[in-house]
Amino acid sequence: MKETRFNKNWVVRFQEQLNCVSQIIKDTADIEILPFFNQPKSFQTFTKTSGEIVTNIDVKAERRLTKSLLSLLSGSEVIGEEAASENALIYEVLKDDKPVWIVDPLDGTRNFTNGKNCFAIIVALCLGGETLAGWIYDPINVKMYSAYKGVGASINGKSLNIKECLELSNMIGSTGQNFSKILEKNAGKFGIPKRCDRYKCIGREYGDLATGILTFAEYSVLKPWDHAAGILIHSEAGGYAAFLSDKSSYFPVPPIKKTLLVAQNEKVWRELFRILNLES
Numbered sequence: 001m002k003e004t005r006f007n008k009n010w011v012v013r014f015q016e017q018l019n020c021v022s023q024i025i026k027d028t029a030d031i032e033i034l035p036f037f038n039q040p041k042s043f044q045t046f047t048k049t050s051g052e053i054v055t056n057i058d059v060k061a062e063r064r065l066t067k068s069l070l071s072l073l074s075g076s077e078v079i080g081e082e083a084a085s086e087n088a089l090i091y092e093v094l095k096d097d098k099p100v101w102i103v104d105p106l107d108g109t110r111n112f113t114n115g116k117n118c119f120a121i122i123v124a125l126c127l128g129g130e131t132l133a134g135w136i137y138d139p140i141n142v143k144m145y146s147a148y149k150g151v152g153a154s155i156n157g158k159s160l161n162i163k164e165c166l167e168l169s170n171m172i173g174s175t176g177q178n179f180s181k182i183l184e185k186n187a188g189k190f191g192i193p194k195r196c197d198r199y200k201c202i203g204r205e206y207g208d209l210a211t212g213i214l215t216f217a218e219y220s221v222l223k224p225w226d227h228a229a230g231i232l233i234h235s236e237a238g239g240y241a242a243f244l245s246d247k248s249s250y251f252p253v254p255p256i257k258k259t260l261l262v263a264q265n266e267k268v269w270r271e272l273f274r275i276l277n278l279e280s
Helices: 008-013 021-036 056-072 081-086 088-095 109-113 177-190 202-210 224-236 266-275
Strands: 045-047 053-055 077-080 100-107 120-127 130-138 143-148 152-155 172-174 194-196 216-222 240-243 256-263
Touching: 021 056, 021 100, 021 120, 021 130, 021 143, 053 056, 053 109, 056 077, 056 081, 056 100, 056 120, 077 081, 077 088, 077 224, 081 088, 081 100, 100 109, 100 202, 100 224, 120 202, 120 224, 130 202, 130 224, 143 202, 143 224, 152 202, 152 224, 177 266, 202 216, 202 224, 216 224, 216 266, 224 240, 224 256, 240 266, 256 266
Parallel strands: 077 100, 172 194, 172 216
Antiparallel strands: 045 053, 100 120, 120 130, 130 143, 143 152, 216 256, 240 256
């Protein structure tokens, strides 16, 4: 992955446009998503070739976001989850030296279709292989998480700073069952961190990671629309994330299978890494 070449001047230069993104996301939720929540007869559900489900709500929301974001920033491109499922060549724009919006129009689609109020809209803005800005919107609780690289993270305009949890036994994380079993087996005298059920909405998990409700998380199937914005928001709030295999940082790339450990800070990350017996 290329070395970062970001500086704050880019964000400052396009600050006026970037300030409009939150409203674009909120409008999309209000017009394309919320009127149909808990109204199962008002939308159609399909199965993608991947086996995941998608609704016409996802498609309409992505179209609105795509049109609005492209008009907001001249020369930009969009990678939407639903568009990418139909055309894998769309990822090629990540290699170009132009701004790229990465969009998940309805993260937690299955929750939405089942009437569960755990879903979100996720938008990230990338340039030159790195994420410069990110937004996660929880429309049910009206919470907008956002961050600009090198500037900081916020929730509804208020600064986000993760508070440290000192006791391992008080930590709670979102992990797969296999990962959780390894932690329990190796924790020993250090105590066993707690494991919560997956939210089935990664955007909402990143919101709770950025506010300290969740202390850590582990993900093994990484799709850019799930993680690009969340990783930035979490890191700008003081969090730390790296791949277990080589301790490298996450950058927005096409979907990959590689285990990423997200923790409230680097110290906790290394403690969890040590408990996993991956470091001598």
